Amino acid sequence: MSDTGGQPLVQVRGLKMHFPIYAGIFRRHVGDIKAVDDISLDINESETLGLVGESGCGKSTAGRAVLRLYDITDGSITVDGTDISDVDKEKLRHLRPKMQMIFQDPQASLNPRMTVAGIIGEPLVEHMSLSRSERLERVYQLMDAVGLNRSFADRYPHEFSGGQRQRIGIARALALNPKFIVCDEPIAALDVSIQAQVVNLLEDLQEQFGLTYLFISHDLSMVRHIADRVAVMYLGKIVELAPRDDLYERPLHPYTQALLSAVPEPDPVREAERKHIILTGDVPSPSNAPIGCNFCTRCPRAEQICREIEPEFRQVEKGHYTACHFVGDTEIKTAEPTAGERVKP
Amino acid sequence: MSENGAAVLDVKDLRTVFETGQGAIHAVNSVSFDLKPGELLGVVGESGSGKSVTMMSLIGLLGTTAAIVEGAHVNFDGMDLLKVSEDDLRAVRGAGIGFVFQDPMTSLNPVFTVGFQLMEPLRNHMGMSKAAARSRAVELLELVGIADAEKRLSDYPHQFSGGMRQRVMIAMALSCDPKVLIADEPTTALDVTIQAQILELMKELRRKLGMAIVWITHDLGVIAGIADRVMVMYGGQIVELAPVIQLFENPQHPYTRALLQTVPSVRGSRTERLRVIEGQPPILFSPPQKCSYSARCNHAFDRCLSADPKRIRIADGHDVACFWDPETGGPRDE
Numbered sequence: 001m002s003d004t005g006g007q008p009l010v011q012v013r014g015l016k017m018h019f020p021i022y023a024g025i026f027r028r029h030v031g032d033i034k035a036v037d038d039i040s041l042d043i044n045e046s047e048t049l050g051l052v053g054e055s056g057c058g059k060s061t062a063g064r065a066v067l068r069l070y071d072i073t074d075g076s077i078t079v080d081g082t083d084i085s086d087v088d089k090e091k092l093r094h095l096r097p098k099m100q101m102i103f104q105d106p107q108a109s110l111n112p113r114m115t116v117a118g119i120i121g122e123p124l125v126e127h128m129s130l131s132r133s134e135r136l137e138r139v140y141q142l143m144d145a146v147g148l149n150r151s152f153a154d155r156y157p158h159e160f161s162g163g164q165r166q167r168i169g170i171a172r173a174l175a176l177n178p179k180f181i182v183c184d185e186p187i188a189a190l191d192v193s194i195q196a197q198v199v200n201l202l203e204d205l206q207e208q209f210g211l212t213y214l215f216i217s218h219d220l221s222m223v224r225h226i227a228d229r230v231a232v233m234y235l236g237k238i239v240e241l242a243p244r245d246d247l248y249e250r251p252l253h254p255y256t257q258a259l260l261s262a263v264p265e266p267d268p269v270r271e272a273e274r275k276h277i278i279l280t281g282d283v284p285s286p287s288n289a290p291i292g293c294n295f296c297t298r299c300p301r302a303e304q305i306c307r308e309i310e311p312e313f314r315q316v317e318k319g320h321y322t323a324c325h326f327v328g329d330t331e332i333k334t335a336e337p338t339a340g341e342r343v344k345p
Numbered sequence: 346m347s348e349n350g351a352a353v354l355d356v357k358d359l360r361t362v363f364e365t366g367q368g369a370i371h372a373v374n375s376v377s378f379d380l381k382p383g384e385l386l387g388v389v390g391e392s393g394s395g396k397s398v399t400m401m402s403l404i405g406l407l408g409t410t411a412a413i414v415e416g417a418h419v420n421f422d423g424m425d426l427l428k429v430s431e432d433d434l435r436a437v438r439g440a441g442i443g444f445v446f447q448d449p450m451t452s453l454n455p456v457f458t459v460g461f462q463l464m465e466p467l468r469n470h471m472g473m474s475k476a477a478a479r480s481r482a483v484e485l486l487e488l489v490g491i492a493d494a495e496k497r498l499s500d501y502p503h504q505f506s507g508g509m510r511q512r513v514m515i516a517m518a519l520s521c522d523p524k525v526l527i528a529d530e531p532t533t534a535l536d537v538t539i540q541a542q543i544l545e546l547m548k549e550l551r552r553k554l555g556m557a558i559v560w561i562t563h564d565l566g567v568i569a570g571i572a573d574r575v576m577v578m579y580g581g582q583i584v585e586l587a588p589v590i591q592l593f594e595n596p597q598h599p600y601t602r603a604l605l606q607t608v609p610s611v612r613g614s615r616t617e618r619l620r621v622i623e624g625q626p627p628i629l630f631s632p633p634q635k636c637s638y639s640a641r642c643n644h645a646f647d648r649c650l651s652a653d654p655k656r657i658r659i660a661d662g663h664d665v666a667c668f669w670d671p672e673t674g675g676p677r678d679e
Contacts, residue, residue: 054536055507161625191391192563193622196607200619218536221609225619248611262541263611264566268589270612271570278545279538282506 007081008042009180009212010066015039015075017058017065021287033287035061037236038075040313043180046206048213050227050244052220052259056283058236060104063182063216067099068092080179097127097176104185106165110157116143116168117153123175142171145208146201163194167201174205182214187222199226220263224248229319232256235294236286238313242320252316252327255295293325301326352379352420353524353557354403354442359416360632361395361402361581371629372398374581377417377656380525385551385558387572387589389565389604393626395581396561400527404442405434422524440470443518443556447530449510453502459513460498463520470521485516488553490546508539512546519554527559532567544571565608569593574662577601580627580637583656587663597665599642636668644669648676 017036020029035058043049053059065072068084076085079099084092103109110119120139124130130138140150146167157165166186173181183202187195199222205211217223223230224244231241232255240253251257261277279298284290290297296306305325315321316328361373373395380386388396401407402414403426419426422441426434438444446452454462460482467478479498486494489512502510511531518526528547532540548571551558562568568575568589575592577585577600585598596602606620624641636642639649648668656666657677670677 054538163625191626192604193391193607194625196619196621197623200621203618220537221611224611224615225609258538260611262537264541264544264564264570265612266565266569266593266605266608266610268569268572268593271566276541276545278541280542282508282539 009045009080010041010043010214011076011078012042012066013040013076015062015065015077016073017061017070018073031287033285034236034289035286036065037286037289039233039236039238041231041238041241043212043214045179046210046212047228048206048215048226050223050230051214051216051233052218052223052230053233054218054259054283056286057233058286059216059218059233060184062233063101063184063214066214067101067182069101097123098178099180099182100173100176100178102166102169102173102181102183102186105189106162106169107157107189109169110165112157115154115156116148116160119157119168120171120175123172127176138175139171142174145174145205146171161194162190163197166190166198170198170201170205174209177209178211180212180214182216184216185218186215188217188219195222202226220260232259235283235289237294237323238321239295239324240320240322242317242322246317246320252320252322253295253324254299254301254326256322258300293323351382353382353422354380354559355418355420356403357417357419359399359402359414359419361398361407361415362413363411364413365411368630371632372581373402374629374633376578376581376583378576378583378586380557380559382524382557383551383555384573385560385571387568387575388559388561388578389563389568389575390578391563391626393628394578396578397529398581399578400529400559400561404438404444404527405431406438406444436470439466439523440521441524443521443523443526445511445514445518445526445528445531448534449507449514450502452514453510455502458499458501459505460500463498463513463517466517466520481520482516485520486513488519488550489513489516490542491516507535508542511535511539511543515543515546515550519550519556522554523556525557525559527561529561530563531560533562533564540567547571565604566610577604580629580633582633582637582666584638584667585663585665586656587660587665591660591663595663597659597663597671598638598667599644599669599671600638602671636666642669644674646676 015036016038018032018034021031021033022028023030039062051059051062064070066077072085076083082095084095117139120142121135124135124138139153143150148164148167187198190198203226206213215223215226227244229243230247231238234255240256251260258277258279265271265274281298284297292308293306293311296302311323311325313321313323357377359373359376363370363372376399390396403419416427463482463485464478467473467481473481482498483494486497491497491509491512505513532543535543560572572589575587575589576583577598579600585601596605603622607622609619622641627637633653635651636649636654639645654666654668656664658664668676
């Protein structure tokens, strides 16, 4: 899926993560919650892939599954040349330093009874044999890297603000020099003015250490800022994946179009002129997904074929993938008519 | 601020102090504003800027144990809400002033049906019979776009999705035809496509019912789409108040200007690097003696550290509490 030469750092093929539902007195297996249902994507070295979607679409589950925090149902995941989809726990543990995670809620992901130095130093204790002073030196380096004052090393998480706590979480993720970091809504719990600080920090660190990010977020405007390529998820599937500017300027899938249209514009004049696509209804349950296209229950363009046949996720332009029956085959064939369509709102 | 006598809500010099173990926290510091009939006043600011506390203080939702609410007056419907008895205040809440909270899951009671909760204010405030309240409840659910309203009355909150629950909350707030609706971050917990539905619904309800709305949010995009006037809060004070177009086109306060620059957009040009406001919002252990934004402000000069700027009028309906003048780049002459 990558257009650049060489192997992508992360390769995901046909990833499925189903959670079984048990019911009745015999706890019979009555169905599955298909949180992630057959997704494939590549993440190139030192790029940021944004993964966007509404709550419950499976983006966080996908992020966790890619790091093998779950035992996946099906599919393959290759990180830096190693297939990790089926390796056992002990082996996985040795692979962990390469891939790390930054969590959404910095309050819940930091142990309240450990000092900052303890939290940031814990991965070093687990995975490296350093002396106490070497470890402290490394903790100080990391604190400098994320912009925390060294004198805070002996304080506890509750003494910090949300933005600073997120910095502690980032320092911990960086401790083992990872190549790949999954950022699961790292800014969702922060204030607007603090969000920008953390996003800038993530960008600086990426440049400094050559990091590769999978940036999971529901904030489309922030993803536009940080990501190089963007994947849009809906009900466990990727409906569109494209380079950032392509996706934001010429969204092809009706869901992406509706999602972008729903984001309010911080400009009263333009906002008043803009025409919104208002989707009706809610996202169906992932345990009982519709037949055919997952989006057919809310899609303004849905026709009979959408309720019968699941559209294939395919490349419609160079690097631009989407899963919709009406893209690429019928009216939207080349770039020109689509660009024209964008002009009349 | 209250030159307009027809205002439905007129707040003057409201102050709220919380007594905590670490000392008194001055959450709201001398806030004055008015709300005209039928207008939508947007309130923006970061968490901790005092936007919710201001609105909750007005209608006595903070309780009397930890919070001390003082002020010159809060005039609503011929009463001063700061002086009336608890019983009168209770009658105003729900009937005269409706409230929609941020999180629809925690603000609905999980053990009662939605129908019961919708009918409760109707029977208490309006004295309706059970049958009348029921038919009104159906009407309300239909008004906020819930299909199959009759049947859904007997459903419990957990049987509704987030967007639907927020619709129920709105229906409940509207049930007694309030003159003022206070919506505290009503779409923050919702997804964008659902947020778009709720915003559309609110616009429609405003056209139909014409009540005045106070809309608290931190999302400038939402404000741009629905507000008539915007009030920017920082450190428990109003730092700028202006008609929406004027605020976005000609922001005066450095905080407003910075806020507008930190938000990325999904449309238009994309900046290489996000502008940040360095530092943290303040926690005020005493009434402000200096400008509370001065520690994070790029334009602060000595006067900002020695006196707290008062709000001054710079154009029709536009006022700002700042000593710095963006036009000249120097101190504002008064």
